Amino acid sequence: MSDHHPTGITRWLYTTNHKDIGSMYLWFSFIMFLVGGAMAMVIRAELYQPGLQFVDPGFFNQMTTMHGLIMVFGAVMPSMVGLANWLIPMMIGAPDMALPRMNNWSFWILPFAFTLLLSSLFMEGGAPNFGWTFYAPLSTTYGPPSTDFFILGVHMMGISSIMGAINVIVTVFNMRAPGMTLMKMPMFVWTWFITAFLLIMVMPVLAGVVTMMLTDRHFGTSFFDAAGGGDPVMFQHIFWFFGHPEVYIMILPAFGVVSEIIPAFSRKKLFGYSSMVYATASIALLSFIVWAHHMFTVGMPVAGELFFMIATMLIAVPTGVKVFNWVATMWQGSLTFETPMLFSIAFVILFTIGGFSGVMLAMAPVDFQYHDTYFVVAHFHYVLFPGAIFGTTAAVYYWLPKWTGKMYNEKVGKIHFWLSMIFVNLTFFPMHFSGLAGMPRRIPDYNMMFADFNMWASIGAFGLGLTQVFFLVTIIMAIRGGKKAEEKQWDGATGLEWDALPSPAPYHTFSTPPKVD
Amino acid sequence: MTEQLQQKNKKLVKQLLALVGGMCLFVVALVPLYDVFCDITGINGKTRGQALYENVEVDKKRVVTVEFLTNINRGMPWEFESQTKSVEVHPGELNEVRFYAKNRSKFDIVGQSVPSVSPGEAALYLNKTECFCFDKQRLTAGEEVEMPMKFYIDADIPKDITRLTLSYQLFNVTEAASTESAATK
């Protein structure tokens, strides 16, 4: 095994090493997370009290739009790709990803795409201001000039995702060590494998819809313009055909992370491995037929609404199976509560709460009262923050010793956890109430009946923002001066990366495939 | 990486790229598919093109109320009203309703009326044999016009639909119309 690697800036520009690329994706996603988080701070500062104190409504709309775009496409998705790059080859006993040079391109497209997107804040007319869901005709006929740059940025980012997904699939199909059958793969690899298929299927649809936007704006087409025979509702159908699988793309890898960590700290095998695989596959398949639950108020005929309502409620079944399997893994195990386990447990509890509001939203006649209110904002932030982000955080704490050879400080990690736990709930739980009280989404100012809820949410948000800085400090402290890590840092951990590789894992690993029984 | 593995990888990459290509074709196909789906089911309230009035049976036992609404999109300085607020018709009977439009501005403007029916399902059963909405309408500054619309309701319209609302929204398409005519020259 070899540790020899290039140095200097060209190392990072030209690297084809999955570990380097994984690190770049993770750092990039964290920077984007802080940028998107800063925008959230602007939003929550304005919403701290009724009245318009800091920004004008037009800029506020830019903030909500960019916050969504940066978090979805710049923070959550790349962080998952970062984990995939680091972990998949090590977990299956492969020396690297199947297509290392394409891997490099996949990453480097992103800084360009997001520089383009962020620069739109300084363009005339401002940044995109039509929500991350960019409905037509607000985004087509009435969008600012920067919309075209947004479209280009989305295309670039989409190409990056498609290439990354192809890389994952080819790696998993063709490069497993002998003896590692599909049903012996770690759950993280399975969830990413399935996620990669979702990406390949729906990123082209996103590319299609933004291209149609572009031609509607500049080349005389009328896909979404009723004047020319088009239909703004068709935009929503096409967007959400991408958009719904997209949210599963964001969560499935986190499911995989949690499925690695809980067994390790329960000192017990994952309960129901095969049903976990089938449940994940069912969730992925079902995700294609539920998209119009985002459109219950659009004027769909009743038959359509009924179909989408029932299909959406069905997704709760395999998701529930996964939650029960995690609980059963812990049941009668020997539990310890190090930081990765704390984040994973919080994931299970809080993601489930997000799932509850999801079932409520699925019920169409009641959804009429929740749609486009803060109740929806509460729902998706619960599944995304204590969901996807806690999952990634848990992964970072869990595998940091393997990646860097250094351990983080457990006391500090626990402080980070408790701060996150308190502030994430303080920020997003009140939003259920402001939504139920009738507060719409995407408004910069509100009536005093929503004031208390907003105040608590803003206080929580400021705390949550500071907590991320704390997280950064924790990680840097670990990388620079942490204790030396063990090869098998966690006594309950299983998998090739723990059993067959030192900590830190050398630059090149598994040049000779390991034996898997 | 062995030669054999590289070949395997290349083959799979090609298949996956084909899948990506297939999904690109799918999204392109979604557009006409959407129209076909809506055309067949009528569920988004969009009416069809010109119909013929031939060998149509009239059901004198039923009456359906048809209401007419007009509205004007942004940047369209015309007046646009239907002469009749609503009519009661027998399914199968051919009826005519007249609409009035006037270009109040000082500029020549081309308008396009876009029909929409509520309830959406009723759109399937509304057949227009003549409609100003089939074409763009050009009015010079100050010009006014009366536009007829002839229609009949299918006799097999479901029994539970006793009223339908036909709404026209008038859009300013002068720009689009001029690029079109420039292109066809």
Next chain:
Amino acid sequence: MAIRRKLIAGITSLLSVMLSGVVQAASKLNMRPGVTETSLEAYDLHMMVIWVMVGISVVVFGAMFYSFIKHRKSKNPTPAKFSHSTKMEIIWTAIPILILIYLTIPSVKLLIKMEDASNPEMSIQVTGSQWKWHYKYLDQDIEFFSNLDRSIKTDDPLYLLAVDNELVIPINTKVRFLVTAEDVIHSWWVPDLAVKKDAIPGFINETWTNVPTPGTYRGQCTELCGKDHGFMPVVVKAVSKADFKKWVAGKDAERMVAEKAAAAAAAASWDMDKLMALGKETYDLKCASCHKVDGTGIAGAFPALKDSAVAVGPVETHMSIVVNGTSKGMQAFGKQLTDAELAAVITYERNAWGNNAGDKVTPADIQAFKAGN
């Protein structure tokens, strides 16, 4: 043993306090039941699913917390070895399916009811535009714009929820709403009536309500529609049938008064000072939110009027833009302002901030322009 009993007692009392607190606080934390039959049914369904979710959490989180205590390494040093059980998998797949069926059946029933706008007693066309609502009573010849009442400030309980002209409807009447939009997608929502329908340009959507209780019911636009999405409330005032008749008659009278006033304004003489005064008042109220009080606008979004070619150029073009709007985003104010206000605001724009076009536009000019002469 003692600890276990204490723990159970503690958790039970905590849960009861929380639940009773929840029930008591329900009015503040919970969705309002509203006043219509459908809103009450929606509320009941909402409560039903909440209780189901509470039940599931107690079981699932209860098991988890039990594990944290009983199965921690110090208390359970030897972990069990099991890692699958087909029986359990079947049970915890079947039970959720049954629960979902239990929730779906009433949902289906209510949805069908809520979407049945047939046999209405009256119809109102609701048109959303940036950033106000327009109502047109199809059975009475009444139509008007409903704008946010900007005179109401932050500390008022009606801040952002009051309008200049409310939508008045009679109680105990099935009222059908035909909802559309003039520019981008908006959405019309009144929580107390459980009515929400998207307003889509070029398309007409249908919904309905039947309000049994007189009162004023307030909602907001619920689809991002641009800058002032948060500033276009929906206010529905339900009155007795008798009061509704009176209101209709009043509206007719109002219209005649307005017509007389417009005619008087057209006939009167308007000097520059009078026009500029009314113009500034109108501009500050209606135009400044986009074009700014100093006329500098927002680059790329709302053109500057100060030093603009339009404001000092041909009057016809300027009038057309203000009266008829443009397809690029400027609203048509022709129907939203009186002829006097239109004349005044155009005059103001042409002469304020150093524009000094020198000309004036009178209400008579506006009348002539609108008539197409």
